[in-house]
Amino acid sequence: MKLFGKNHIIICVITFVILFLMNYIGNNQADKLQTALMIAVAGVIGLSIGLIIMNKGKNDKTPPQDFD
Template identity: 45%
Template sequence: MDIKSKRYLLIALITFIILFLMNYIGSTYEDKLSRALMTGGAGVVGLTVAMWYMHRTKKNDTFDEFD
């Protein structure tokens, strides 16, 4: 999946919304908005790094034999 595609942006938005709502609704702390925003942002950053790594290693067609 290309990071610059519309499909990735949709998946990133859904990831952010799910993480934000899970942390905002379930939190009892006073700063629950800032915690939920940071968690949602960190989830999208983690998704971006993982997709970049997978896209980078997909071009390498040499597979190691584990036998």
């Protein structure tokens, strides 16, 4: 998957919506909007960092010798 391409943006939006709704609907505290937004943004950032790490070694022509 190309980073920050069409598919990446779609997955980030879906992740944001799911995390936001899970935290907004299930929270009874006074600051539920702020908490839900922070958790949803943190989830999208974590997803992007994970994809960057995963795609970093994608085109590596010299893998480790004894990987198992």
